[in-house]
Amino acid sequence: DHQLPDIAPEGDEYDNQHWQALYRFDELLRTTSPDRAAPSPAELADLRALHTRYRDEYLAAPVKVDVPALTAQTRALAGHPVHSYQSQIYPADLAAELKTFVNPVTLRSCTDLMQAIARAHHASPADRPALAALYVTVVNHLREYGWTRGSCQGTIHHLGYDARGYYDSVYLMADALREAGLFEQVRADLDWLTGLGRIFRGWDFRMAHGSTMDLFNTTVRGMLAAVLLRDGEADQVAYLRALRAWLDAALLPTTGIQDGIKPDGTAFHHVGFFPDYVRDGFTGLAPLVYLLSFGAFAVSEQSYGWLKQALLAQRVYAGRLQWPISISGRNPSGLTALSLVPFQWLARIDDEIGAAFLRLLPAVPTAEQKAVADLLAARGVTAEAAPNGTWALNYAALAVHRRGEWQVTVRGHNRYLWSTEIYVGANWYGRYNTYGQIQVVHRGDNLASGYAQNGWDWNRRPGATAIRKPLDQLRGDLTGAIEEMLLTDSRFCGACSIDGRHGMFAMDLREHPKYEGTHRARTSVFLFDDRVVALGAGIGNADTAHETETTLFQTRLTGPTVVDGRAITAFPHQQVTRARWLLDDKGLGYYVAPGQDVALSRTTQDSRNNATEAPTSGDFATAWIPHGRAPRGARYEYALVVDTTAERMAAFAAAMDSPATAPYTVLRADTTAHVVTDRATGITGYAVFERATFDGPVRADGTLSQVREVDTPSLVMTRPDGDGLVLAVCDPDLRLYGGIDHDQYAHGRYVGHYSPWSRPWLASPSHPHRLRVTLEGRWRAAGSHVTARVQGTRTVVEFETSDGRPIQVRLTA
Numbered sequence: 001d002h003q004l005p006d007i008a009p010e011g012d013e014y015d016n017q018h019w020q021a022l023y024r025f026d027e028l029l030r031t032t033s034p035d036r037a038a039p040s041p042a043e044l045a046d047l048r049a050l051h052t053r054y055r056d057e058y059l060a061a062p063v064k065v066d067v068p069a070l071t072a073q074t075r076a077l078a079g080h081p082v083h084s085y086q087s088q089i090y091p092a093d094l095a096a097e098l099k100t101f102v103n104p105v106t107l108r109s110c111t112d113l114m115q116a117i118a119r120a121h122h123a124s125p126a127d128r129p130a131l132a133a134l135y136v137t138v139v140n141h142l143r144e145y146g147w148t149r150g151s152c153q154g155t156i157h158h159l160g161y162d163a164r165g166y167y168d169s170v171y172l173m174a175d176a177l178r179e180a181g182l183f184e185q186v187r188a189d190l191d192w193l194t195g196l197g198r199i200f201r202g203w204d205f206r207m208a209h210g211s212t213m214d215l216f217n218t219t220v221r222g223m224l225a226a227v228l229l230r231d232g233e234a235d236q237v238a239y240l241r242a243l244r245a246w247l248d249a250a251l252l253p254t255t256g257i258q259d260g261i262k263p264d265g266t267a268f269h270h271v272g273f274f275p276d277y278v279r280d281g282f283t284g285l286a287p288l289v290y291l292l293s294f295g296a297f298a299v300s301e302q303s304y305g306w307l308k309q310a311l312l313a314q315r316v317y318a319g320r321l322q323w324p325i326s327i328s329g330r331n332p333s334g335l336t337a338l339s340l341v342p343f344q345w346l347a348r349i350d351d352e353i354g355a356a357f358l359r360l361l362p363a364v365p366t367a368e369q370k371a372v373a374d375l376l377a378a379r380g381v382t383a384e385a386a387p388n389g390t391w392a393l394n395y396a397a398l399a400v401h402r403r404g405e406w407q408v409t410v411r412g413h414n415r416y417l418w419s420t421e422i423y424v425g426a427n428w429y430g431r432y433n434t435y436g437q438i439q440v441v442h443r444g445d446n447l448a449s450g451y452a453q454n455g456w457d458w459n460r461r462p463g464a465t466a467i468r469k470p471l472d473q474l475r476g477d478l479t480g481a482i483e484e485m486l487l488t489d490s491r492f493c494g495a496c497s498i499d500g501r502h503g504m505f506a507m508d509l510r511e512h513p514k515y516e517g518t519h520r521a522r523t524s525v526f527l528f529d530d531r532v533v534a535l536g537a538g539i540g541n542a543d544t545a546h547e548t549e550t551t552l553f554q555t556r557l558t559g560p561t562v563v564d565g566r567a568i569t570a571f572p573h574q575q576v577t578r579a580r581w582l583l584d585d586k587g588l589g590y591y592v593a594p595g596q597d598v599a600l601s602r603t604t605q606d607s608r609n610n611a612t613e614a615p616t617s618g619d620f621a622t623a624w625i626p627h628g629r630a631p632r633g634a635r636y637e638y639a640l641v642v643d644t645t646a647e648r649m650a651a652f653a654a655a656m657d658s659p660a661t662a663p664y665t666v667l668r669a670d671t672t673a674h675v676v677t678d679r680a681t682g683i684t685g686y687a688v689f690e691r692a693t694f695d696g697p698v699r700a701d702g703t704l705s706q707v708r709e710v711d712t713p714s715l716v717m718t719r720p721d722g723d724g725l726v727l728a729v730c731d732p733d734l735r736l737y738g739g740i741d742h743d744q745y746a747h748g749r750y751v752g753h754y755s756p757w758s759r760p761w762l763a764s765p766s767h768p769h770r771l772r773v774t775l776e777g778r779w780r781a782a783g784s785h786v787t788a789r790v791q792g793t794r795t796v797v798e799f800e801t802s803d804g805r806p807i808q809v810r811l812t813a
Contacts, residue, residue, distance in 0.1 A: 002150030015757050018211045018219075019157040022195055026149070029197030039237040046295035047237055053291050054228060055122075059172055063116070065124040067131065073113050074134045080105040082145045084162050086153060107147070107162040114138050115165030118172040132176035135169070139177070139186060142166075148185070149192035160218025163193055167222030171229060187229050194222035199239075199246040206763060209258035212250055213269040213281030220247070224288055240297045247289075251303035255765040256736055257416060257756055261306050262395040263766075263803045265313035271756045272418050272485065273396035274329045275314065279339050282311055286342035293349050308353065311346065314338045315356050316387050317400050319407050319441030325451060326411035326437045326461075327398065330420070330427035332610050333453055334446035344372050351381045358383035390503030390527055392495035394732045394804025397434065399495035399505040401527040406442035406642055408532060410463065410525045412493035412507040415741070416734050418485035418756055419512070422476035426611050429458035429474050431515065436507050436523045438463025438534065440588055442643055450555030450586045455605040455618025460551040465509065465521040465536055465627075465636075468547045471608055477514065486512040489740075489750035494732020496715035496806045498683060503527045504715055506674065506687035506732075511541075512752050518542040522671050524687035526664070528678040532640040533664050535687075538671035539627055539634035548627040550636045552582070552590050552598070557619040559585035561602060562646050571619070572603035580653040582623055589649040590623065591656060593637035593666075599624050637666060667705065668694070675705070686716040708794060709774035714801075716773060721810060725779065728808040731771050731801040737761040766803040773797045779811040 001023050012021040039047070083104035090098045114135065121131040146153055170177070170190050177183040191197070203209070227239040254260035257271040269277035289307065292298050299307075317327060321337040328336050340360055347354035354376040361369060361383075391400040397417050401408040413419035413434040420430040427433075439462060443449045459468040476484050490510045497503035504526045511519035519541035526533040536550055560567040562583035563575075576599045582590045592598050601622045609616055627634040641652060655661040667675040667684070674687040675694070686692075686707055694705045706718055712731055719726040741759065744752050756762070779795040781788035786809045789796045799807050 001152035013206055015207055015210045016157050017207050018195070018198070018215055019159050020152070021198075022152055022156065022192055025195035025197035025201070026192055027197065028200040029191055032197070032200040034200075034238040034242040036234065036238045039234055040296070043237050043296045044233055046297060047233055047240065049294060050240075050291060050297065051228060053294070054224070055171070058287055058291060059119075059168055060122050061119050063119045063123050065120040065127055067120070067127050070113070070117055070120065070131070070134055074117075074137050077105055077110065077138065077141050082107050082110055082142055082147060084108075084153070084159065085157060108165075110138060110142055111163050111165035111169075113165070114169040118169035121176070122172050128176075132173070132179070135173050135176055136180045136182065139182060143185070143189070147189065147193070149188040158214075159193060160214060160222070164218055164221065166190070167194065167219075167225050171225045174229060187226070190222060190226045190229070194219055194226055196223050196226045199223070199242045203249055207258075209250075209254045209260045209763075211269065212254075212259040213267070213277045214259075215250075216281035217277070217284035220285060220288055224291075244292065244297050244299060247292075248300045248303045251299060251307050253306060254763075256761060256763040257759075258763050261310045264393050264395050264805065265309045266317075266393050266395045266398075267310045268395070270421060270485070271762065272421070273327065273393075273398070274421070275317065275323050275327055275338070276329050276331060276336055278310070279314065279342075282307070282314075282342040283339045286311075286345040290345045290348060308346070308350065311342055311353065312356060313391075313393075315360060316391055316402065317393065317396075317398065317409070319446070319449070320405060320444055321360065322441070322445050324407070324409040324411075324439045324441060325446065326409060326433055326439060327396065330423050330430065332427060332430060332433070334451045340369065344369060347372050347376060351376070351379065352384075354379075354381045355384035359386065389500045390497040392497045392503060392730060392732075392804070392806050394494040394730070394734065397493045397495075397507075397732070399503055399525065399527065401503060401532075403530065403642075405444070406440065408438065408440050408527060408642065410436065410438050410495070410505040410527075412436055412505070412509070413488060414490050414493040414732075414734075415487055416736050417493075418487055420485070422478065422484040424478055424482055428476050428613060429471060429608065429610055431474060431476065432459065432461050432464050432466045435461060435464035435466050435509060436505075436521075436525070437461040438525060438532065438640070440640070440642055442588070443586065447556070450553070450584070452556040452618055453610065454616040455607050455620060456616075457554060457605055457607060457620070457622065458610070460549065460554045460622055460624060462551050462553050463525070463534060465523060465539055465548070465550045467516055467519060467541060467543050468549055483755075485756055486514065487744070487752055487756055488512055489744070489752065491733045492689060492713045494715070494730065494804050496685075496717055496728060496730035496732075498717040498719060498726065498728040498806075498808060502529070502678075502681060502683055502717070504685040504687065504717065506689070506715055508689055508713075513750060514752065516541055516543050517750075519548075522674075522689050524674040524676075524685075526676045526678070526685045528664070528681050528683060530642040530644070531663060531678065531680075532642070533666075533676050533678075534636070534638050534640065535666065535669045535674045535676070536634075536636040537669055537674070539636075540630075540632045542630055544630045547629055548631050548634070549624040550627065552592075552623040552625065552638060552640075553584050553588060554620055554622040555584050555586055555588075557585065557602060557621045561585060561600065561621045561623075562649075563600065565646060565650055568600075568602065570602065573600070574603070575600050576626070581649045583644070583646050583649050584621060584623075587643050587645070589641040589644040589652070591639040591641070591649065591653055592625070593656075596625055596636060596638075599626055635669065637669065639664065681719065683717055683719045686710065688712070688714050688716060706776050707773060708776050709772075711772045712769065714771055723813055725775070725811045726808065727773065727775075727797065727811055728806055729771060729773060729799050729801070730804065730806040731769055732804045733769070734804050735767040735769055735802070736764045738767070768800050768802045771799045771801050773799070775811070777813065779813060781809050781811050783809050
C-alpha cells in the first residue's frame with residue numbers, strides 16, 4: 001500500500017490478487033488514460049439515460065424510513081474499530097481474548113448501514129439533512145480506522161463481500177458528500193477499494209481470470225459507481241468505454257481451469273466447476289449488463305451470448321431449482337440452488353431468458369418477479385417447456401439427462417478437475433462426491449426425490465463404487481491446510497451425447513493416494529430416455545479391512561421397498577438377495593443382472609452433519625452390490641428406470657430374459673471397453689478406456705459391430721439412420737497438458753501433493769487431438785472437424801477434438 005509499497009509485490013500475481021493488488025491497480029489508474037475521443041451525441045444521450053436507470057432501477061429501493069433507528073445504529077459505532085478479516089492474524093490461543101478486548105464492529109455492518117441510510121435519504125426528502133449527517137458520520141468513522149485510499153489494512157481479502165453497501169451508497173450520497181467537503185476523498189477511496197485500475201491491467205498474466213466470479217458478484221457494481229462519479233460527461237464516457245471493454249473480455253470463455261465461462265457453458269470458480277459461486281457472480285453481474293444494454297455501452301453481442309449460454313445452462317444442470325448433490329461444491333445440504341435474480345434482470349431484454357424465468361417462477365412470486373412476468377406477458381412471452389435432452393458438460397465431467405421435469409446427473413473427476421472441495425467446517429465427508437454418482441431428481445427437489453442430509457451415509461452415493469469407511473476415516477484430512485481439492489492421475493472421465501437427446505458417461509476411477517490409492521474401477525453409464533444402464537469392471541483395491549460397494553440407491557424412507565414383486569414394509573430390515581429387480585419408494589426401479597448379490601437395508605442410519613460434524617440420524621432404504629474386501633477384478637451391471645411401477649419393472653426383468661426382447665444388451669464389459677445397445681432407440685454406446693478393437697460377431701443377432709477400432713480412450717455412439725449411420729464421438733480428455741505433471745510424481749508413482757491452484761497448466765488451452773474410429777463398410781462424411789478415408793472394406797473416420805466437446809456426423813454409404 002502507500003505506506004509500504006515494496007512489500008510482497010509478487011502477491012499481485014497470486015490467486016487473491018483481485019482483492020490484494022490494490023496498490024498495483026491504483027498505480028494503473030493514476031498512470032493510464034482511457035480513450036478520450038470526444039463523446040458522440042449518441043454516447044452522451046446513452047450516458048444520461050444510464051444515470052437515470054442506475055439510480056431509479058438499481059440503487060433506489062422501497063424503504064421504511066426510520067431515522068431514530070438509523071441514528072442509534074450510527075451512534076453505536078463510536079469507539080469501535082472496523083474489521084473485516086483483520087483478526088485472522090491473531091495468535092490462535094489469544095484470538096478470542098483479543099477480539100473481546102478490541103471489540104470491533106464488522107465492515108459489513110457499517111457498509112450495510114451506509115446503504116440503508118442512502119436509500120432512506122433518496123426516499124425521504126424531508127429527512128435528508130439528518131440522514132446526510134448520519135452518512136457523513138459513518139464515512140468519517142470508516143476513514144478514521146483506515147478504510148481509505150492507500151491503506152490495505154495489513155492485507156485485505158474478500159473485500160467485496162463486505163463492501164457492497166459502500167459501493168452502492170456513494171452515488172446516492174454524492175451531493176451530501178460534496179456539501180461536507182468529502183466527495184473527492186471518498187471517490188478516491190471508492191476507486192481504491194474497488195481496484196478500478198484493474199480495467200487497464202489486461203489479461204496476459206497468470207491469474208488474470210483468477211477470481212472473475214468474485215468480481216462479478218461483489219465488485220463490478222462498485223466499479224460502475226466509480227466510473228459514473230468521474231468529473232464531467234467526457235470522462236465518464238471515456239471510463240465507460242474502458243469498463244465495457246474489460247467486461248467484454250471477462251465474459252469470453254477462459255482457458256484451462258481459470259475462473260470464468262467455459263466453452264461448454266459451465267463456469268468456474270476456485271479452479272473448478274462451482275455453481276454456487278457462478279450463481280452469485282451472475283446475480284451481481286446481470287443487473288449491470290441490463291443497465292448497460294441500451295446503446296453505446298452495451299457488452300458485445302459475442303460476450304453477451306456467452307453470458308446467456310452460461311446462465312441458461314444453470315437451468316439445465318439444476319434439477320428444477322436445486323443443484324444435484326454432486327455439483328454442490330462444499331455445500332451438500334441439498335438446499336443450494338440457482339437464483340432467479342439474473343434471469344429476472346435479463347428477461348427484460350431477452351425473451352428466451354424471459355421464457356426460462358417464467359418457467360422457474362415460484363407459485364407465489366414476489367412483487368418484483370410479478371412485475372417482470374407482467375412485462376413479458378405484454379410482449380407475448382410464455383413459459384418455456386422444461387429442457388429436454390442430454391448434455392455432455394466435460395469441463396465439469398458431468399452428464400445431464402432430462403425429460404420433462406425430471407433429471408439424471410452423473411459426475412466424475414479427472415487429472416484436471418478436482419473431485420470435491422473440503423474446507424474446515426464444510427463438506428468433511430465429501431470424498432466420494434464425484435466417484436460416478438448418479439442422482440435422479442424427479443419429484444421437484446432433492447428432499448422429495450430421496451436425499452436428506454440427516455442420517456445420510458456419506459459412503460453410499462448412488463451409482464458410486466467406493467470403500468465403506470468409518471466416518472472418522474472418511475473425514476477429510478486437512479492437516480496443515482485449510483482446504484482440499486484433490487486431483488487424480490486419470491485422464492479419462494466425461495460424457496458424450498448423440499442427437500442432443502441420449503448420451504453416456506464413463507470414468508477411469510483412481511482414488512488419490514492420500515487416502516486409498518490402490519482403489520480402481522472402470523465405470524460407465526448409458527442414458528436412453530427413461531433407461532439408465534450402469535456397468536463396472538476392474539474394481540479393486542488393497543483395503544482388507546473395509547467392504548467395497550456399488551450403491552444402487554439411498555433414499556429417505558417414506559414407503560415400502562419392492563423386491564421381485566414383494567413389498568417390504570418391515571423396519572428395520574436387512575437382507576442379501578439375488579433379486580432380479582427392486583423398486584424404491586420414490587418410483588425408481590432397478591434391474592440387477594443375474595449372478596450378483598444385492599444387499600438391502602431399511603433402517604435408522606446414524607451419521608454426522610457435513611459441516612458441524614454434529615450427530616444426525618434418519619430413516620433410509622439403501623441397496624448396494626457388495627464386492628467384498630480388497631476385491632480384484634470385481635464387476636457389476638444394473639439398469640435404473642425412472643418414474644416406473646412394480647408392474648413395469650416385472651415386465652422389464654422378464655424381457656431381459658431373452659435376447660430377442662431385452663430392452664438393452666451388453667455387448668462387452670471389461671477393463672478395455674463397455675459396449676451397450678439400446679433396443680428402443682437402436683443406439684449403441686462404446687466406453688473405450690484404452691485403444692480397442694472390436695472383432696467377431698459381437699451383437700446378439702450375430703452381426704458384426706459397425707465400430708471395429710477406436711485409437712483413443714473416448715466415448716463413441718452410433719445410430720442407424722436409413723441407409724446412413726449417425727456417429728457421435730467425444731474425447732473427454734481436456735488435454736491441458738501432455739505427458740505427466742512431473743512434480744505430482746515421486747519415484748515414478750503419482751503422489752498428487754499439489755493443489756490445482758499451483759499447476760503450471762492452470763491457464764493452458766485445450767490442445768486439439770486426432771481421434772480415429774474405424775468402421776465396417778465404406779462410408780462418406782461431410783462436415784467440419786471430420787474426414788473419412790476408405791481402406792479396403794473399412795472406413796477410418798478421423799475427428800479433430802478439443803475442449804471435451806462431442807462431435808456428431810452423419811455418414812452415408
